[in-house]
Amino acid sequence: MRNILRFSAAIAGLSFLVTAAAGDDPLEDAIKARQGYMQVVKFNAAPLFGMAKGKIEYDAEAAKTYANNLQAAAMMKNGAMWPEGTDNVSYAGKTRTLPEAWTTYPKVAEANQVWIDATGELARVAGDGLDALRSKIGAVGEGCKGCHDDFRAEDF
Amino acid sequence: MRADQTGDYRREKIWDPVIRLWHWLLVVSVSTGWLLGQFRDFATVEWHIYLGYCTGILVLIRLMWGIFGPVPVRLRTLLPSPSQIMEYTRHFGNRKPSGSPGHNPFGGLSVVIMLVLLAVQVCTGLFSEDDALFASGPLAGWISTGGVLRATAIHHVVATLLLVFVGMHVAAVLYYLLWKRENLIVPMITGWKWIRVIQRDP
Numbered sequence: 001m002r003n004i005l006r007f008s009a010a011i012a013g014l015s016f017l018v019t020a021a022a023g024d025d026p027l028e029d030a031i032k033a034r035q036g037y038m039q040v041v042k043f044n045a046a047p048l049f050g051m052a053k054g055k056i057e058y059d060a061e062a063a064k065t066y067a068n069n070l071q072a073a074a075m076m077k078n079g080a081m082w083p084e085g086t087d088n089v090s091y092a093g094k095t096r097t098l099p100e101a102w103t104t105y106p107k108v109a110e111a112n113q114v115w116i117d118a119t120g121e122l123a124r125v126a127g128d129g130l131d132a133l134r135s136k137i138g139a140v141g142e143g144c145k146g147c148h149d150d151f152r153a154e155d156f
Numbered sequence: 157m158r159a160d161q162t163g164d165y166r167r168e169k170i171w172d173p174v175i176r177l178w179h180w181l182l183v184v185s186v187s188t189g190w191l192l193g194q195f196r197d198f199a200t201v202e203w204h205i206y207l208g209y210c211t212g213i214l215v216l217i218r219l220m221w222g223i224f225g226p227v228p229v230r231l232r233t234l235l236p237s238p239s240q241i242m243e244y245t246r247h248f249g250n251r252k253p254s255g256s257p258g259h260n261p262f263g264g265l266s267v268v269i270m271l272v273l274l275a276v277q278v279c280t281g282l283f284s285e286d287d288a289l290f291a292s293g294p295l296a297g298w299i300s301t302g303g304v305l306r307a308t309a310i311h312h313v314v315a316t317l318l319l320v321f322v323g324m325h326v327a328a329v330l331y332y333l334l335w336k337r338e339n340l341i342v343p344m345i346t347g348w349k350w351i352r353v354i355q356r357d358p
Contacts, residue, residue, distance in 0.1 A: 042287070049290035052198070138198035144288035154309035156302065 027086050031095045034081035037073070044069040045140065048122070051130065052137045058130040067119070067126035067133075070140070074119040088153050101151040108151050115143030165350040170257050171343055174221060175229045178214060179344055185210045186274070186318070193315060201291040205281070208293075212278035215271060228258035234268050236261030253338035255352025263328065270321050277314045283307035 044066045050056035051063060087099040101108045118139040125132040160167035171179075189207030192200055222231035236244075244261045247254070254260060259267060285292035285304045296304050332338045343349035 046290055049198075053202075053290075141198045141289045148288055154312065155305045 027083055030081050030083050031086050031091060037078060037081060041073050048137060052134045060127045063133055064127035067123040071119040071123040074116045093156050096153040096156060098151050098153055108147055111146035114146050118143040164352050165255055166353050167348050168351045169347045170228050170349050171347045172226050176344055176347055178218060182214050185214060198289055201289050208278055208281045211274060215274050215278065218271060234259060234264035236264055251335060253336055255350060257351045266321060266325060273314055273318055277311065277318065280307040280311040284311045
């Protein structure tokens with residue numbers, strides 16, 4: 001009996017901790033989620049850019065994997081990470097997303113589609129040699145800019 | 157009367173070879189660097205960084221030349237006194253060549269401002285980042301992410317300010333050429349300029 005009580009108390013305590021860590025603001029959770037998402041994108045894109053620039057030796061298998069990951073990330077339906085009210089005015093200092101992402105909708109979605117297409121093109125050829133990788137990587141960078149230039153503040 | 161003197165004007169060599177070469181190298185370095193910055197892409201972004209180094213070296217050379225160089229290019233000559241500015245504004249609209257032996261007060265002031273802007277531009281560029289192209293200045297890894305964002309933001313604002321100042325510089329040169337009928341471009345190539353001789357009482 002005493003063990004069961006202890007166990008229940010432990011679970012209760014743990015669940016409180018987990019709730020505290022997740023935060024009680026779902027909007028802020030969405031901001032954190034998309035920032036983590038961007039880290040994942042950056043982590044997979046960086047070696048591809050490194051190879052294309054000759055800073056890392058080209059590796060067909062690795063390039064294919066990273067490019068596939070990038071495409072998979074791009075294809076995620078993650079509109080829920082961008083709920084209304086999570087712009088850099090409402091959450092100053094926490095996000096760089098400008099209100100224009102929502103006020104000029106669907107411009108941001110169109111820009112996003114350009115990026116999705118560019119990652120698809122890259123994933124198709126990334127394993128076919130350095131020249132093939134180079135021919136498609138520039139468009140991926142342009143795809144990033146499509147949103148970053150117009151919908152992201154320069155600073156927090 | 158010799159051929160290099162007509163009326164109140166006399167041909168004199170006011171710009172030394174270093175400053176002339178420096179000026180046109182700066183034109184190439186800044187305009188190319190600026191364009192590669194504005195229209196940067198994956199293939200050419202590294203060249204923007206190299207041109208930033210060139211511009212930085214040119215700014216350092218100019219500072220040295222502003223201390224050790226000839227009188228017309230010295231930094232002390234460039235900074236005008238308020239009375240010089242007042243005097244100059246009275247003659248600004250006159251439709252005749254100034255015959256000035258160097259920069260006019262506003263020109264000198266704008267040289268100093270442009271050198272400061274270029275120095276800021278080169279320094280912030282060292283810490284800037286373009287995360288869409290995975291390109292960054294060589295020192296960006298040494299400071300915090302917040303610092304990189306701030307440096308990049310300043311870098312972008314100063315790029316616009318430089319465009320404004322270069323535009324004013326070119327506009328002023330054209331104003332002198334077309335309105336005041338004084339060519340300032342040829343002297344920056346040959347060094348020779350028509351200078352107004354100060355009239356002395358006989």
